[in-house]
Each structure stands twice: as C-alpha cells, then as structure tokens.
Amino acid sequence: MAMTIHVDIVSAEGQLYSGQGEMVYAPAVMGEIGIAPRHAPLVTPLKPGEVRIDPGQGKPQEHFYVSGGLIEVQPFRVTVLADTGVRAADLDEAAALEAKRRAEDALATRASEMDLAKAQAELAEAVAQLRAIERLRKQKKT
Amino acid sequence: MAGAKEIRTKISSIKSTQKITSAMEMVAASKMRKAQDRMAASRPYAQKMRQVIGHVALANPEYKHPFMTPREVKRIGYIIVSSDRGLCGGLNTNLFRALVREIRKEREAGREISYCLVGNKALGFFRRVGGNVRAQVTHLGDAPELEALIGPVKVMLDAFVDGEIDEIRLAYNEFVNTMTQRPTIQTLVPLPPGEDAEELKHHWDYIYEPDAQQVLDSLLQRYIESIAYQAVVENGACEMAARMVAMKSATDNAGSLIDELQLVYNKARQAAITQEISEIVSGAAAVS
Numbered sequence: 001m002a003m004t005i006h007v008d009i010v011s012a013e014g015q016l017y018s019g020q021g022e023m024v025y026a027p028a029v030m031g032e033i034g035i036a037p038r039h040a041p042l043v044t045p046l047k048p049g050e051v052r053i054d055p056g057q058g059k060p061q062e063h064f065y066v067s068g069g070l071i072e073v074q075p076f077r078v079t080v081l082a083d084t085g086v087r088a089a090d091l092d093e094a095a096a097l098e099a100k101r102r103a104e105d106a107l108a109t110r111a112s113e114m115d116l117a118k119a120q121a122e123l124a125e126a127v128a129q130l131r132a133i134e135r136l137r138k139q140k141k142t
Numbered sequence: 143m144a145g146a147k148e149i150r151t152k153i154s155s156i157k158s159t160q161k162i163t164s165a166m167e168m169v170a171a172s173k174m175r176k177a178q179d180r181m182a183a184s185r186p187y188a189q190k191m192r193q194v195i196g197h198v199a200l201a202n203p204e205y206k207h208p209f210m211t212p213r214e215v216k217r218i219g220y221i222i223v224s225s226d227r228g229l230c231g232g233l234n235t236n237l238f239r240a241l242v243r244e245i246r247k248e249r250e251a252g253r254e255i256s257y258c259l260v261g262n263k264a265l266g267f268f269r270r271v272g273g274n275v276r277a278q279v280t281h282l283g284d285a286p287e288l289e290a291l292i293g294p295v296k297v298m299l300d301a302f303v304d305g306e307i308d309e310i311r312l313a314y315n316e317f318v319n320t321m322t323q324r325p326t327i328q329t330l331v332p333l334p335p336g337e338d339a340e341e342l343k344h345h346w347d348y349i350y351e352p353d354a355q356q357v358l359d360s361l362l363q364r365y366i367e368s369i370a371y372q373a374v375v376e377n378g379a380c381e382m383a384a385r386m387v388a389m390k391s392a393t394d395n396a397g398s399l400i401d402e403l404q405l406v407y408n409k410a411r412q413a414a415i416t417q418e419i420s421e422i423v424s425g426a427a428a429v430s
Binding site: 008010011012013014015028029030040041042043044045069070072073079081083084092093094095096097098099100102103106120121 | 193194280350357
C-alpha cells in the first residue's frame, strides 16, 4: 500500500475535511506546492485558490476552494487553516473603519435601540425598587 | 359574583403568556444545541493555530512580535461580548457587574479604559456607564460569522500596536453547562507564553515561506480573531441556555399563578352560589 499523509482542512467556523491522501496540492503565496508524505516541516500563507487532495487507490481527487489562510506541513500531517472569507489588508482596514464609524454613530445619535435598552434598564431598576418597597410594607404589617 | 369575570380574564391572559414562554423555551433549547455544535466546530482551528504559534515563537527567539511582549499597563482595552436580545435571565447583568467591579479597580489604579462592544446589550449598558468606545458590532445573529469580527478586533489590535492601549482583555460568558454560565475576563494581548515548551525541546524547525516574521504576523492576527470568535459563539450558547432556563421558570411561575387564581375563582363562585341559595330559602320562608 502506498504511503499516505493525513490531511485536515479547518476554518474558524468548522472542520471542512479530514482524511488520508497520497498527495496534496495547495496554492501557497510563492506558487502552488505539492506535498507528498515525508515532506519537510513547512509553514506558509495561502493565496485564494484550490486545495486538491489525491486520495490514491484510483479514487477521484477532492477539491476545496479556500479564500486564503495558512498551511502547516509535518512529515505525515498537513493542516490547512482556511480563512472563511477573502482577506486583504485594505479590506481589513475598511472593516476596521466601519466598526469605528458604527461606534461613533451609536454614541453621537440617540438611536432608538439604545433608548430601548436604556429604558429597559431603567424599568428593571424601577421593578427592583417596587419589590423592595413591597417587602418593606409586608415587614411592617407583621 | 364579584370579580369572577375579572379573574377569568386574568387566567386566560396568563395562559396565553405561558404559551409564549414555553414556546420560547423550546426554541432556545434547539438553538442552544446548534450553538454548542458551533462551539465544538471552531475549537480545532484555534488548537492547531496555538500549536503552530508555539513552534514559531520558540524557533525564532530573536524576532519578538509586539503581541507577545508585555509592557507596563497604563491603558486597557476591553472587548466585551454580550447578547443582542434580552429575556435571558441575568446573563448580561452578571457579566457587566463583574466588569464594572474590575473596571472600577483599574480606574482607581489610574488606568484608562476603552471598549470594543459586541452585541446590543453591552452598547446600551456601557453608554450609560460612559467611557471611550473604540468599535462596536451588533446583530451577529444566531450563526455569527468570523468576518463580522475582523473589523472590531483590528481596531483594538491597531490601537495596541500604536501604543494607544497596553493590554487587551476579552470579557464573555463561559459555557459550563446548561444551568451554569460563568462570566469570564481573560487577557488576550499580550499573549501569555506558550505552555507546551517541553515537548519542543528537540531540534526541528519549519521552513518558512516567505519568512518567519510574515508567517507569525498573519498567524497571530488570525489566532486572536479566532479566540474572539470562539468567545462570541460560546456567549451565544450561553444566551440560549440562560434564556431556556429563564423561560422554563417563567412557564412554571405562570402555572402556579394560574392554580392560585383558579382557587380564588372557585371560591368566589362558590360564595356566590351559597349566597343565592340562602336568599331563595329565606325568601321562601318569609312567604310561607
């Protein structure tokens, strides 16, 4: 039986694949790499592209699209840490700006949801006060 | 027959409320199961990453990433994970109480505090408390996506790199079991040193492409995001569990309230009948 290598493809939102393969192809940033069993330990980022796994024994290849991530290779184990979406420095920057803007908006404008939350908090306080008063009254009666 | 009609209306209104709470309980139970699955699904990713980070950090002692070097803490940034919706018992309140206690202590020690808020409830609460909110994200839904967190987490990481904050802490509810959710505050950055240093003593190292520094940079960013994501998912499971328990007790309370009211109603009805009979009897006695 031919030598195989264990392949795991995981993303933050779950496991995508786990199994044996004779050969793994991955789109590394420096160019596509092919990994056979007993490959030297390697870590490298991935470009968006296709990870292919050759399961051997004449079975058809498995294809996975990854939108980037990292690959970790050890002699008998390959782990693909896949991103769940397309990542790029400027995209991340835009997301950060968006999050900041939302924070500023929420603080500047008295959004209705915020008022609702505030009202709820005040209501909870009032209920607690009422309960305390009731308890005091009962104590007085007895 | 004083009040009998009012009592009847009250009973039926409580019954319909009970129907709502018991439905919410069942919905929360099934959503909790899904959230727990998500929690389990995101674990291997973080685990793998921790392993690789441990290797890389040990293999390259000369390159110290800023996220791994502790410095004097003058300003703290909190990433606070809360739920979007209420009706989940004391889940958010407990977390906020623990946070307020800690923040007060840090303020007394002369440290500045800023926040990154996840979820509506944190937004409402910390607006009242006051303080510098750097970023916020709400409406993540039942199946949160990692992408939604990239922005807010990056704001905090950038602030850390620029020296605007010296430490990032993450506050969320830890899912112990269905009945117990524990408010947890942990330090996210700087990363605590790796624990599994022992097994890596033997000499081997990765090949890094293009170089160790870049690999470590992208690894660490993703690692921190994945921890934040895990916290959000875990908090989601907590929310559902807490809601389930809260709705169960609400349903039970409604049941006992109905029983009590039923008793009052029966007594009122009985009293009215007795009164009627005695009126008829005394009327008949007067005639004969």
